[in-house]
Amino acid sequence: MKALSIKDIALKANVSITTVSFIINGKAKEKSISDAVIKKVQKIIIDSGYKPNQIARSLRTGNSNIIGLIIEDISNSFFSRIARLIEDKAYKKGYKIIYSSTENNVEKAQELINLFKSRKVDAYIISPIKGIEEDIQILMNENKPVILFDRNLPQLNTNYVGANHFVASYQAVQSFIKNGKQNIALVTTDIDVQQIIERYDGYKKAIVDYALPYQESLVLKIPFNQAEASTIKQIKTLFKNKEVDAVLFATNYLAISGLKVLKELDKKIDENFSVIGYDDHEAFELHTPSISTIQQPLEEIAETIIRLILAQLAAKTKIPDQQIIIPAKLIIRN
Amino acid sequence: MKALSIKDIALKANVSITTVSFIINGKAKEKSISDAVIKKVQKIIIDSGYKPNQIARSLRTGNSNIIGLIIEDISNSFFSRIARLIEDKAYKKGYKIIYSSTENNVEKAQELINLFKSRKVDAYIISPIKGIEEDIQILMNENKPVILFDRNLPQLNTNYVGANHFVASYQAVQSFIKNGKQNIALVTTDIDVQQIIERYDGYKKAIVDYALPYQESLVLKIPFNQAEASTIKQIKTLFKNKEVDAVLFATNYLAISGLKVLKELDKKIDENFSVIGYDDHEAFELHTPSISTIQQPLEEIAETIIRLILAQLAAKTKIPDQQIIIPAKLIIRN
DNA sequence: CTGAAAGCGCTTACAG
DNA sequence: CTGAAAGCGCTTACAG
Missing domain, CATH: 3.40.50.2300 (Response regulator)
Structure with a gap:
């Protein structure tokens, strides 16, 4: 069963395909097609269920x-x-x-x-x-x-x-600091794109502005596209570092992996250990306790x-x- | 800057567009185009960065x-x-x-x-x-x-x-029953599609097979597309019913809403109150305690x-x- | 007020 | 071994 074409409609209506095309494209008035013809053609189009071929239209x-x-x-x-x-x-x-x-x-x-x-x-x-x-x-x-x-x-x-990722991560770290955190970790990815770099820059700037020591060892750059198991292992190593008292995750999936690690280690998020995520995720609000996060206005x-x-x-x-x-x-x- | 067409390539190569088309479509051998011509045309195509117009191809x-x-x-x-x-x-x-x-x-x-x-x-x-x-x-x-x-x-x-949603929800309810649950609720949607109906049927069949009383009041059919706030309200009412000792959620987003309610009510998931979700969600595993669920093999x-x-x-x-x-x-x- | 015809960029049956 | 030509289904400049 072949689909109808504009030619079929023109034939049925006893007009040229030009006329049908004008009507379909709402140019009937502009091209001063008579009302009678417009009505007739429109009826035929509706009755027949004709749909213009978008491929042909695109080509043209x-x-x-x-x-x-x-x-x-x-x-x-x-x-x-x-x-x-x-x-x-x-x-x-x-x-x-x-x-x-x-x-x-x-x-x-x-x-x-x-x-x-x-x-x-x-x-x-x-x-x-x-x-x-x-x-x-x-x-x-x-x-x-x-x-x-x-x-x-x-x-x-x-x-x-x-x-504005720079400002957002700056503010996140700032809020850690205002709550007395001293050893603030950043878990981020190693992909070299601006929006990730900004998050790192904001983190670092806040640390420096508040005269905390910048510690390379607290910044974890997770290789992109690696299996989650490896990510979990790396984060686990970081968390076992007893110094860490706050963590900013630079993406939502890293935060998810991080939360899994905390669960495995049975390490509580409390006044001694704070977490902020990124991009939000339904799991954040539901988590016990709820996880603070940086929300982009989608x-x-x-x-x-x-x-x-x-x-x-x-x-x-x-x-x-x-x-x-x-x-x-x-x-x-x- | 207009895109190149097959004509441009034919012109550059001094052959017909037929020949170019055969080469592009891997029919060169079959159409016994000479190796020399194939090589020449292919080089021109690569050098010029020509990409066939898929719209024209589709139309044809x-x-x-x-x-x-x-x-x-x-x-x-x-x-x-x-x-x-x-x-x-x-x-x-x-x-x-x-x-x-x-x-x-x-x-x-x-x-x-x-x-x-x-x-x-x-x-x-x-x-x-x-x-x-x-x-x-x-x-x-x-x-x-x-x-x-x-x-x-x-x-x-x-x-x-x-x-197989029928079997899956049957098994879920069965597992509740084997753990001694008596008042098992189902939170589902009101959309009238087979895969949702099956979940309800499996729930009901298990209840009946194990000679528990089927209680209409424990089946909550949430209107599709309603605001989450309303859903939460409805689930809250259900959960305040002190009888309920287990809940099967028929979709992942309903389970998420349900978990939010539990959090608000400060109602614990423990030996007195069990939950099973559907379709899995990262929040399920992370939840404290982790939420059991029915997983479809994506x-x-x-x-x-x-x-x-x-x-x-x-x-x-x-x-x-x-x-x-x-x-x-x-x-x-x- | 309306239509014949060119052309968008391809593929392919046919011819040589 | 290769090409001229028709045609996919539209739009639109041009003509009357």
Whole structure:
């Protein structure tokens, strides 16, 4: 059973396909098609259940009403929540999302960009990784709207939407210090991206500002993509260091691993040992005791991304790129 | 800067676009193109960075190498994990995924199916909802591969991959009973889909088989899509019923809400009060005490879905639909 | 007020 | 061993 085409509709209605096309695209008035013809054609379209072939339309017009979303890992709740919000908002404006996970792998990210390019996506929302600067620059040269989020690539002059990680982690450490903590650890990843480096910088700056000794041994950089068992082992070693009286985790999954370690070690979170997580996670609030965390304003980030994208898509000429930094919020739970 | 087309490559290589097309599609040998020409054209393609326009290819061939994934909500970790696994496996076979969330809304699901249709996706993976039987039947009539997962639509004779929820919830209740529980509650949703009904049926059957009184008042059917605050209120009322000594939650998010209630009420999970969750969640293991749960074998489900899809896509003729029921696992943590 | 025709970038049956 | 041409289903400049 072959799908109907615009030709079939034109035939049934005894008009040209031009006329049908104008009516479908709401240009009937503008092209002064008679009301009678409009009515007739619309009825036939509805009765027959005809749906225009978007592929043909894309080939002709060069755009697709699809926005490509490239993220690190859809199964990470930070990304899946953002994806859902972006999807909702895009959908309301008539755009669909194609997404894919890079797994933090440069080759996969490049392939994805090429793939999206060959599918003629109208715009790109990318949580980028180091090493794809050039590919992104090419997109920009082709005048495609590109919005980076979560992570920025400082070499690039793109649109960027992200949280202020430096300030957030500074404040987290500050709150530890104000509660009398002296040996504050940071558990972070070894990936070399700005938003992770900022978290480290904020941590270090707070330590220094408050005249605490900076101790290299309290900073644990977990290799990205390693099995959780190894991560747990490394964190365990850190926690066995009796000095540590507070820990800031730089990502939610590291915090989860850390909490598992605490559970295994039967080490309590109390006035002698404090924990702050990142990006929030349902497990944080439920944990006994509840875990304080740094929350990125997901709704606001998604909203801003879509706003920028739509502005770019609507603009006839290139609008200046914007770097939008949104404050993250330290949620103290105890 | 316009993208290169096959014409540009043909021009540069001084051959016809037919020849270039054959080479791109690996039909050069079969069409006995000379090695010299193949080499020359391939070099030009690589040097120029030419990528075929997939939109044009799709229009011509009628397929897209895209699989449409329609789920309830990507931000639910059950779905985002499945999505990630499906994406990985599909990607390895050269297929991309477009996904979208239905939010359990029939109109949105219908729109999505139409949208995917108009984009000529090659196959559909759908976590369906009641009310789209007809739309799915139409896809099947058009001979498009369709795999339902998570939820089945019994009226339809489609491929289906899902866990055995009846047995799983039966076993959960059985384990409560063996531990001497007498007043076992079920917190479930009011959505009228098979996989939820099965969980209820398994619960009830176990109660009856073990000659416990079935108590309507211990079954809480939470309206889908209501604000969590209302859910919490309803669960709170249930828990204040002093009789309840065990609870089975039929979904992970209901269990999360339930755990929040227990925390608020300061009600302990111990030998007097047991809890089993569903679908697992990182918070379950971390919880104090750890929460037992029914785990669906995500990897196996994703693997099976992709296997069925690829078999269908490879088949010249329609292969019989299969209903594959995979056992779920009761994970006891305490 | 409406239509014939070109063209988007491919694939492939047919011809030589 | 290789190419000219039709056609996938649309949109739109042009003509009347």
